[in-house]
Structure formats: C-alpha cells, structure tokens
Amino acid sequence: MISTMQKPVCLIDTGMDGILRVKQKALDILQQIQNPVVVVGVVGLYRTGKSYLMNQLAGKQTGFALGSTIESKTKGIWMWCVPHPSKAGHTLVLLDTEGLGDIQKGDSKHDTKIFSLAVLLSSTLIYNSRGTIDNKAIEELQFVTEISEHIKFKSSDEVGDSAHFVKFFPTFIWAVRDFTLELKLDNKCTTEDEYLELALQLKTGTSKITTEYNLPRECIRNYFPSRKCFVFPFPTNPENLTALDHLESSDLLSNFLEKSREFCDFVFHESPVKKLQDGQTVNARGELC
Numbered sequence: 001m002i003s004t005m006q007k008p009v010c011l012i013d014t015g016m017d018g019i020l021r022v023k024q025k026a027l028d029i030l031q032q033i034q035n036p037v038v039v040v041g042v043v044g045l046y047r048t049g050k051s052y053l054m055n056q057l058a059g060k061q062t063g064f065a066l067g068s069t070i071e072s073k074t075k076g077i078w079m080w081c082v083p084h085p086s087k088a089g090h091t092l093v094l095l096d097t098e099g100l101g102d103i104q105k106g107d108s109k110h111d112t113k114i115f116s117l118a119v120l121l122s123s124t125l126i127y128n129s130r131g132t133i134d135n136k137a138i139e140e141l142q143f144v145t146e147i148s149e150h151i152k153f154k155s156s157d158e159v160g161d162s163a164h165f166v167k168f169f170p171t172f173i174w175a176v177r178d179f180t181l182e183l184k185l186d187n188k189c190t191t192e193d194e195y196l197e198l199a200l201q202l203k204t205g206t207s208k209i210t211t212e213y214n215l216p217r218e219c220i221r222n223y224f225p226s227r228k229c230f231v232f233p234f235p236t237n238p239e240n241l242t243a244l245d246h247l248e249s250s251d252l253l254s255n256f257l258e259k260s261r262e263f264c265d266f267v268f269h270e271s272p273v274k275k276l277q278d279g280q281t282v283n284a285r286g287e288l289c
C-alpha cells in the first residue's frame with residue numbers, strides 16, 4: 001500500500017455546511033497500515049511555507065500543493081503516508097493543515113478546530129512561523145489557549161486539563177522560517193532552543209496585561225513540556241521564492257539545505273510513535289501494536 005501512495009490525499013475537509021468530515025478514501029488507506037505510526041503534523045499561519053516543509057520531510061520536491069499567490073492554498077487536513085526513513089517497520093504519516101488566520105476566511109473557530117485536530121492526531125507537532133519569535137508570533141498561537149474548549153475528557157478525576165493533555169500531546173517543534181538575525185544575546189551565542197525558551201518566559205505580576213502576556217506562554221509550557229526550535233534562513237534568492245517546488249537543490253542556499261537536513265534528521269530520529277492516553281502504541285487502524 002505505502003509504495004503506491006505517490007501523493008497526499010485529503011484526510012479531513014470542510015463541507016458546505018462548515019462541518020469538518022473525514023474522507024473515506026483516506027480512512028481506507030489508514031485501514032491498511034498495520035505498522036506503528038509516527039504522525040508528524042504542521043500548523044501555522046497561512047502562506048508561511050508549511051506545505052513546502054512537509055515535502056522536505058517526505059523527501060520529495062512536490063507532493064503537498066504549494067501556492068505562490070496571496071490566496072491560501074491548503075484546505076482542511078491532507079495526509080501522506082510513507083515508509084519511515086529511519087525506523088524499519090514503521091510508517092511516517094505526514095499531516096499538512098489549512099493555514100490559520102486567513103483574513104478572507106475570517107473564522108477563528110474553524111481555525112481552532114483544525115489546530116486542535118492536528119494536536120490530537122500528531123505525535124510531533126510543528127508550529128511554523130515566519131520572521132522572529134516575538135510577542136506577535138506568540139499571540140498568533142492563540143489557538144493553544146482555546147484547546148481546552150475543544151478537547152474534553154470522559155473522566156471524573158480532579159486533575160486539571162493540562163495534566164491529561166501532556167500524557168498524549170505531541171512533541172512540539174517551532175520552525176521559524178526566513179530568520180535573518182544572529183542568535184546572540186549579551187554578545188554570547190545562544191542556541192535555537194534557548195531562543196524559544198526565552199520567548200516563553202513568564203512575567204511576574206497579576207495585572208491584566210501580564211496575565212494576557214503569560215496565558216499563551218503558560219499553555220505552551222504546560223501542554224508541551226517537550227519543545228524544540230529550528231530557525232531556517234531564506235531558502236534561496238528572492239526572485240526564486242515563488243517557484244521553490246521547481247528548483248533543484250543546487251538552486252537552494254547551502255545554509256538552508258544544512259538546516260533542512262538537521263531538521264529532518266531530528267524529526268526522523270526523535271519523533272515518537274503515536275501512543276494512546278495510557279501510553280500504548282497504536283497503528284493507523286487504532287489497534288494496539
């Protein structure tokens with residue numbers, strides 16, 4: 001089956017009534033996978049290079065469709081199952097999602113549903129953004145503060161949501177694209193992970209401004225205790241950016257290729273297999289394995 005999945009298929013789309021529905025064709029494909037699955041999903045604002053990044057993970061120049069205009073491209077959630085590049089007998093399920101924050105769509109409830117589904121389905125979640133991890137970038141991750149409204153437990157114990165969530169929530173990777181700054185602080189080099197942790201530091205105090213500042217940071221810190229950050233330089237010269245999927249790797253800048261390799265290696269070696277709440281490994285049919 002896996003060798004025949006030459007391109008992604010739509011896993012979840014939005015009906016005319018606005019309701020998200022699972023596509024039967026994608027379910028049929030998943031039904032055939034008996035291997036343990038590593039599920040890697042990407043989320044983030046629209047038009048930020050998510051689909052391109054997922055093609056890198058698939059090791060393919062084309063696959064998930066890219067758009068080069070201002071119009072958002074990916075709709076719903078798309079899936080591509082490939083043999084895992086470094087774990088024999090495992091399947092890598094790549095999930096590319098609809099871009100969040102599209103002005104034309106203007107439906108943040110829909111965005112939160114897409115975000116929540118990606119969180120639930122993935123064993124590694126990539127949050128993709130452009131530029132720097134500034135306050136605006138963290139505020140754009142507001143969906144994380146609304147997760148608890150969309151994910152409910154059939155449980156009567158007193159433990160808070162985040163204690164439940166961490167048991168099966170994915171490993172979190174923040175991918176910063178087109179990063180042009182130097183990673184230095186007080187004249188000392190910092191790592192990408194330190195850069196992320198600095199951006200997630202909480203402020204002390206109880207004022208409304210401080211509480212609002214802390215909320216998305218607390219959610220990320222509590223829900224995703226395992227975090228990693230990659231900062232990517234520009235992939236190529238500006239005149240080539242709209243045709244990235246037609247470029248040979250010789251047209252890409254060497255520091256981008258290097259970062260892309262490092263990122264893919266990390267995802268392939270560190271992404272866990274999909275587990276249920278009780279820690280048991282499952283295949284794509286939801287069976288224990």
Ligand SMILES: Nc1nc2c(ncn2[C@@H]2O[C@H](COP(=O)(O)OP(=O)(O)OP(=O)(O)O)[C@@H](O)[C@H]2O)c(=O)[nH]1
Nearest residue numbers: 046047048049050051052066067072073074099244
């Ligand atoms: N500057 C820049 N452009 C990129 C990068 N990666 C992809 N692009 C280009 O940005 C445009 C959008 O890329 P996509 O991968 O379709 O972006 P997306 O986030 O999936 O977009 P939506 O599906 O609309 O949410 C395309 O023209 C890509 O060639 C990058 O790292 N930097």
Ligand SMILES: [Mg+2]
Nearest residue numbers: 050051073074
């Ligand atoms: Mg896309």
